[in-house]
Amino acid sequence: MKVTRILLVIFCMSWISGIAHGQTLADMARRERARKKPIHSGEVYTNESLKVAPGQPPKTIEPMKEQAKPKGPTGPTDNKGRDEKFWRETFEKARQALKRAEDKLKLLDLRMTDLSAQLLRESVYTREMELRAEIDRTAKDQVAARAEVTAAQQRIRDLEDELRRSGGLPGWAR
Numbered sequence: 349m350k351v352t353r354i355l356l357v358i359f360c361m362s363w364i365s366g367i368a369h370g371q372t373l374a375d376m377a378r379r380e381r382a383r384k385k386p387i388h389s390g391e392v393y394t395n396e397s398l399k400v401a402p403g404q405p406p407k408t409i410e411p412m413k414e415q416a417k418p419k420g421p422t423g424p425t426d427n428k429g430r431d432e433k434f435w436r437e438t439f440e441k442a443r444q445a446l447k448r449a450e451d452k453l454k455l456l457d458l459r460m461t462d463l464s465a466q467l468l469r470e471s472v473y474t475r476e477m478e479l480r481a482e483i484d485r486t487a488k489d490q491v492a493a494r495a496e497v498t499a500a501q502q503r504i505r506d507l508e509d510e511l512r513r514s515g516g517l518p519g520w521a522r
Contacts, residue, residue: 426516435511435520442507446500453493460486 425431463486467479508521 424517426511426514428514430514430516432517432520435507435516436522439504439507439521442500442504446497446504449493449496449500453490453497456486456490456493460490 423431426435460483463479463483467476467483470476470479511518511521
């Protein structure tokens, strides 16, 4: 009796799951593609197919001429005529220069750490002199790289001040 009930429950569950089969993701994607497919009438317009009132010359469809692009900025500008594109490109170049300088400084810091570790590991006096000379050169390069990072950061601050003074929108600095 218990076995028949269990078999009956299993049969009912499989039958209900077969009936309640929902949409698959593929079906939904097909329907969405069909919905988004552009509707074309299939009609081709020619000079002959354009009908006009009697007494008027027939209208012709001329090929579209390329519209001349405006040479100047199309949106808002600052007091000196520079637009958002100019400012965004300028800030992007300044940020890239800062990133390069920071990466160079990180590389030199890692080099200095490696040289210091080599100096501590090796006890041969002749190699120690070479390592100390290389450490001195790397230290000088680090000072120059720190100055480069500071200059790049100052360039970004100067650009922000220039943007503010020229009346540009603050969002252009992003």
